[in-house]
Amino acid sequence: MEMVSGCSGPPVEPLTLHGNVLTVDNRSSQEWRGVEIWLNTYYRVTTPSIPPKGRFQTSLDNFVAGFGQRFLLGGMRVRDVRLTARLADGTPIEIRRAFGAAGR
Numbered sequence: 001m002e003m004v005s006g007c008s009g010p011p012v013e014p015l016t017l018h019g020n021v022l023t024v025d026n027r028s029s030q031e032w033r034g035v036e037i038w039l040n041t042y043y044r045v046t047t048p049s050i051p052p053k054g055r056f057q058t059s060l061d062n063f064v065a066g067f068g069q070r071f072l073l074g075g076m077r078v079r080d081v082r083l084t085a086r087l088a089d090g091t092p093i094e095i096r097r098a099f100g101a102a103g104r
Contacts, residue, residue: 015081015097020073023057024083026050032085032093039063040079043071050085 016023022039026032032050039045043063050056060078063071083095 013097014095015083017078017081017099020060021057022060022081023055024050026052026054026056028052030087033088035083035085037063038082038084039071040076041082042066043069 012025012027014025014027016025022037024035024037029052031052033048035047035050035056037045037047037058039060042065044065045058045063047056047058060071060073065071078099080096080098082097083093085093087093
């Protein structure tokens, strides 16, 4: 007998990009604190925390470089995204995702 689950599917990527919106999915059971998200190494956005099983979404034009330059999707390509944060006990976490020529 074969069992099929209607609710299962491929695991959710923690970092996904749809058009101009980056979505971060914390599928863990622990809060992520002091979250920094880096786009192409130079552009950054922060959020104080992402709760367990929670989600954070931001537009790519919210990413800012050190001298105030904003990421412009029309003229720039998304090559990679890196997330750093800490768990409640101080353990650091890092998630990286590379994107192809089309930003996927």
